[in-house]
């Protein structure tokens with residue numbers, strides 16, 4: 001059997017956890033490009049703790065210090081999984097993939113939150129297959145190379161084929177993207193992610209909208225309410241109304257943009273609020289963690305892009321617009337103050 005070679009770009013919480021599971025699939029070698037965690041990972045690999053899989057060490061087949069080292073290895077990558085934070089206002093991470101892809105062989109797998117994350121990759125590499133993934137895995141890198149999987153593994157992946165619907169007759173290239181997608185989902189399943197699922201392009205974009213309904217409601221509100229957990233927000237009468245309002249705005253805009261209703265099985269805002277009220281784990285949304293650590297937040301892909309995509313369709317999203325305008329300026333002011341204090 002031939003070996004499947006997978007390269008991880010963005011080997012943080014999600015990237016390293018996915019890498020560790022994929023490494024259990026037969027005939028699969030998983031390598032990582034590391035950055036600030038390079039020293040720790042090249043010395044001792046990743047230490048993973050998980051309520052589902054226990055504690056284990058994952059040693060990448062190759063640990064690269066930068067993309068050039070990965071390109072110099074001359075390994076022919078079947079999949080390049082990107083799980084950097086999606087920050088188009090800071091960097092175009094598609095650049096990292098220059099020299100790593102082979103058209104007709106490599107598929108890019110984007111495991112990132114938000115809308116419009118695929119575009120920089122399809123623009124730079126128009127001939128390369130892009131698979132788009134939404135995961136609800138909750139994980140954190142607690143210190144370099146130390147990954148804590150908190151809960152959940154559900155991951156949906158679809159080939160990124162804009163312009164197609166579930167009724168479109170796919171050409172050979174599009175069909176090969178579907179096959180590549182199916183194979184990747186199989187690898188995840190063999191690695192223990194039993195609830196990995198292959199979706200069509202159209203359904204995956206619906207999942208993206210549904211996930212950002214939750215992210216756009218919880219993440220900015222946790223920051224703007226000065227560090228309130230999801231659970232506490234969902235239990236506060238006014239904040240909970242606000243969360244529901246944001247989710248309703250996103251979920252009522254999505255069908256108008258996508259041209260098709262969202263599946264009935266997707267959780268409603270009420271169900272999401274009820275489940276958040278029961279989740280007392282005290283976990284903080286990633287945007288809040290980024291804000292607290294003085295890092296850039298994924299504002300553009302979670303708030304800015306949905307708002308702009310809606311506008312292209314003649315639709316306004318006033319709740320998202322307010323959250324976006326306020327947080328973007330808060331981030332700008334914070335960064336300016338940081339710069340000023342360093343002068």
Ligand SMILES: NC(=O)c1ccc[n+]([C@@H]2O[C@H](COP(=O)([O-])OP(=O)(O)OC[C@H]3O[C@@H](n4cnc5c(N)ncnc54)[C@H](OP(=O)(O)O)[C@@H]3O)[C@@H](O)[C@H]2O)c1
Pocket residue numbers: 009010011012013014015033034035036037083084085086096111112113135136137138139140141286298
């Ligand atoms: N964590 C979760 O529970 C969760 C759940 C669902 C979805 N997501 C989504 O998954 C994506 C990844 O999130 P995450 O929590 O895994 O983020 P993370 O822990 O911050 O990991 C991102 C990794 O990318 C690395 N990176 C960034 N730019 C790089 C570059 N140019 N070259 C090499 N490495 C680079 C970072 O290195 P440095 O450490 O050196 O910056 C870091 O290790 C985001 O879109 C997030 O919204 C996260």
